[in-house]
Amino acid sequence: MGLAGVLQLDDGQDDARGLPSDYGIDDLTLVLQDRRFDRRGRIDYDPAMPDRMMGFLGDTMVVNGQVGATAVVLRGIVRLRLLNGSNARIYPLGFEDGREMHLVATDSGFLDRPIALNRLTLAPGERAEILVDFSDGRDVRFVSGPNPNRMMGGMMGGGSAERAFPVLPFAVDSSLPARIARLPQDLGGSVPERDAGDAPLRRISLEMPMGPGMMLGMVLGSSVFSINGQSFDMGRTDFTIARGSTERWRITADMMMHPFHIHGVRFAVLSENGRAPAAQNLGWKDPVLVNGQAELLVRFDHPAPPEAPFMFHCHILEHEDGGMMGQFAVA
Numbered sequence: 001m002g003l004a005g006v007l008q009l010d011d012g013q014d015d016a017r018g019l020p021s022d023y024g025i026d027d028l029t030l031v032l033q034d035r036r037f038d039r040r041g042r043i044d045y046d047p048a049m050p051d052r053m054m055g056f057l058g059d060t061m062v063v064n065g066q067v068g069a070t071a072v073v074l075r076g077i078v079r080l081r082l083l084n085g086s087n088a089r090i091y092p093l094g095f096e097d098g099r100e101m102h103l104v105a106t107d108s109g110f111l112d113r114p115i116a117l118n119r120l121t122l123a124p125g126e127r128a129e130i131l132v133d134f135s136d137g138r139d140v141r142f143v144s145g146p147n148p149n150r151m152m153g154g155m156m157g158g159g160s161a162e163r164a165f166p167v168l169p170f171a172v173d174s175s176l177p178a179r180i181a182r183l184p185q186d187l188g189g190s191v192p193e194r195d196a197g198d199a200p201l202r203r204i205s206l207e208m209p210m211g212p213g214m215m216l217g218m219v220l221g222s223s224v225f226s227i228n229g230q231s232f233d234m235g236r237t238d239f240t241i242a243r244g245s246t247e248r249w250r251i252t253a254d255m256m257m258h259p260f261h262i263h264g265v266r267f268a269v270l271s272e273n274g275r276a277p278a279a280q281n282l283g284w285k286d287p288v289l290v291n292g293q294a295e296l297l298v299r300f301d302h303p304a305p306p307e308a309p310f311m312f313h314c315h316i317l318e319h320e321d322g323g324m325m326g327q328f329a330v331a
Helices: 049-054 212-220 317-321
Strands: 027-035 060-063 071-074 077-084 091-095 101-106 109-117 120-122 127-133 140-144 165-173 201-207 239-241 246-253 258-262 267-272 287-290 293-299 310-314 325-330
Touching: 027 071, 049 317, 060 165, 077 120, 120 127, 201 258, 246 258, 246 287, 258 293, 287 293, 310 317
Parallel strands: 027 077, 071 165, 201 246, 239 325
Antiparallel strands: 027 060, 077 127, 091 120, 091 140, 101 109, 101 127, 140 165, 246 293, 258 287, 258 310, 267 293, 310 325
């Protein structure tokens, strides 16, 4: 039903990096979720067939479990740790006044230096850390464009009738002392090398059913999504990979965008649809939004025996629950 929380990993070196780290003052963790509520204010999760096909979209924005909240920040540089904890919604995020965001970390670690962005797209399961400068003292709203995901040909809506909407207003309290006044230049992190060498290629196809079989499967509640022609089976390990090896994974997303996640690894995005990866995908990743095709460079260092394998799946919850998931062992 989309319950989500945050595990925050800290090496104690944020002060040395020049990063905001005063939790709740200049360092805010924000879990973004869209929900539906019934008339009594209870979460309403009763997905109809289009919800299960496209992924469940809510009509109310919830940040850290709160509706209608405002974030009060100091007049300086503030760190936002963002998690998309939604079932299916993809957020094209930015500030209403167009101010820059500086990306400092992706899902699996710090970058080497900040990257300036005006728009940051977060798919379900993706995390990012950004620095935002509020030193002008102006209040501003963090906003999202409409969910960009829709099926080929615009079938079943997929948020196509939506408009941009506010995610979280920020109010600047000038009485709060600003600890960080300038952007750090060296974050001490890294961006991955993108030399695949002779790494073997593995093809992963994320597949959606069409036609009468899809409708019947939805009605009967059976697994209708698949990867490489097979729906998820808890008793099946799809393949075994040698520990310490590196592979190229070419992910193809069928019919619509799919956020693709691999357990137990971090990876480099080599290309997106044959082109260089987007700026927000230059760091270490573990999910990535696949809009057509993405090629990843993955190293497998952590063991996973056949009786306790890792999973790989679409991070739209209704898709993985519907069978778009597989398992692999590392031995």
